[in-house]
Amino acid sequence: MESSCESVVILIPAKNEVQTVGKVIDEIKSKLSATIVVIDDASTDDTIKTARRAGAIVLSLPFSLGAWGAIQTGLRYAAKHNFKIAITMDADGQHEADSIPILLNAIHKCDVVIGAYPQRGSLSRQIAWQLFRKLSGINLEDLTSGLRAYNSKAIELLASKAATLLDYQDMGVLILLHSAGLQIVEVPTLMYPRSNGHSRIFNSWWAVGKYMLCTGILCLAHGKYGKKCRTK
Amino acid sequence: MSYQITSATLGLCLATIILWLIRRDHLHSRHGFWWLLVALGVMLLGIFPTIIDKLAIFFGVSYPPTLLFILGMGMILIKVINIDLHQSDLERKIRSLAQRMAILEGEKQDKIL
Numbered sequence: 156m157e158s159s160c161e162s163v164v165i166l167i168p169a170k171n172e173v174q175t176v177g178k179v180i181d182e183i184k185s186k187l188s189a190t191i192v193v194i195d196d197a198s199t200d201d202t203i204k205t206a207r208r209a210g211a212i213v214l215s216l217p218f219s220l221g222a223w224g225a226i227q228t229g230l231r232y233a234a235k236h237n238f239k240i241a242i243t244m245d246a247d248g249q250h251e252a253d254s255i256p257i258l259l260n261a262i263h264k265c266d267v268v269i270g271a272y273p274q275r276g277s278l279s280r281q282i283a284w285q286l287f288r289k290l291s292g293i294n295l296e297d298l299t300s301g302l303r304a305y306n307s308k309a310i311e312l313l314a315s316k317a318a319t320l321l322d323y324q325d326m327g328v329l330i331l332l333h334s335a336g337l338q339i340v341e342v343p344t345l346m347y348p349r350s351n352g353h354s355r356i357f358n359s360w361w362a363v364g365k366y367m368l369c370t371g372i373l374c375l376a377h378g379k380y381g382k383k384c385r386t387k
Numbered sequence: 388m389s390y391q392i393t394s395a396t397l398g399l400c401l402a403t404i405i406l407w408l409i410r411r412d413h414l415h416s417r418h419g420f421w422w423l424l425v426a427l428g429v430m431l432l433g434i435f436p437t438i439i440d441k442l443a444i445f446f447g448v449s450y451p452p453t454l455l456f457i458l459g460m461g462m463i464l465i466k467v468i469n470i471d472l473h474q475s476d477l478e479r480k481i482r483s484l485a486q487r488m489a490i491l492e493g494e495k496q497d498k499i500l
Contacts (some may be wrong), residue, residue, distance in 0.1 A: 214492070220486070228485075231490060
């Protein structure tokens with residue numbers, strides 16, 4: 156399924172993903188022709204070289220800004236170069252390149268598309284999400300999915316200063332989009348188990364605690380308690 | 388030695404250190420103003436410790452040292468919040484700077500290839 160997407164940019168944040176990033180890029184290239192941008196979040200391995208060899212544009216951060224900081228770098232790049240649609244994907248091979256056309260199909264009718272795979276996640280994660288849904292009033296199935304498509308309106312908003320101090324791509328970003336009145340739609344997609352490495356959020360109890368606290372505060376500060384999110 | 392001499396010495400010493408730091412350009416002028424006020428305050432309170440008693444009577448505080456502690460802690464709290472605000476602002480700027488640098492470098496590299 157070859158489709159030409161001149162105004163589409165694929166953003167892949169990567170931190171020490173040398174084993175998978177090349178494969179991920181190759182797979183996207185075999186499915187569609189779009190600009191691929193890898194944002195290197197201060198990797199210490201050969202991620203940059205591998206990504207460049209695979210034919211991606213590499214934006215290399217001088218020091219680690221975390222998952223969202225890397226994605227925002229890509230979104231700022233997208234805004235600067237007038238891309239109409241930006242798709243974010245994980246570099247660890249979790250997301251299928253086949254999902255991209257599904258996202259592209261759905262983005263014409265809304266502002267943000269989330270490739271959702273809510274079946275993943277342990278019980279504790281489900282409980283955490285349920286809590287955040289209640290706190291923020293955002294009723295989406297998959298809050299943490301890194302597979303998303305943004306249109307130019309969403310890109311512009313997320314590339315702005317208001318989003319710079321966020322730390323994770325999930326709740327804070329969703330709340331920002333939601334309160335700006337942008338329409339978020341979920342489409343079901345398939346996800347592979349991580350072929351290497353582990354979640355950057357759920358990898359230690361300390362990190363989980365920090366994440367829960369940060370996100371909880373964010374929800375309380377900006378969320379609209381009780382109000383339901385408009386999702387079509 | 389009367390307590391007034393002790394408090395005056397402490398106040399003047401603190402004020403001198405602060406003024407010296409400002410003059411030596413170790414403090415940004417924005418912080419300099421705050422610390423100038425602090426220097427003035429400790430100097431006045433050091434030389435005239437009874438100010439706090441009069442203030443306490445005025446505000447209806449029966450034990451004057453509490454007023455001193457509350458005022459002092461209040462000022463410290465304001466200052467600390469101020470520092471955190473400033474810190475957040477710097478964090479935002481530093482992140483933007485790192486992102487812009489990465490983008491510029493990426494564009495340059497893209498042109499070479």
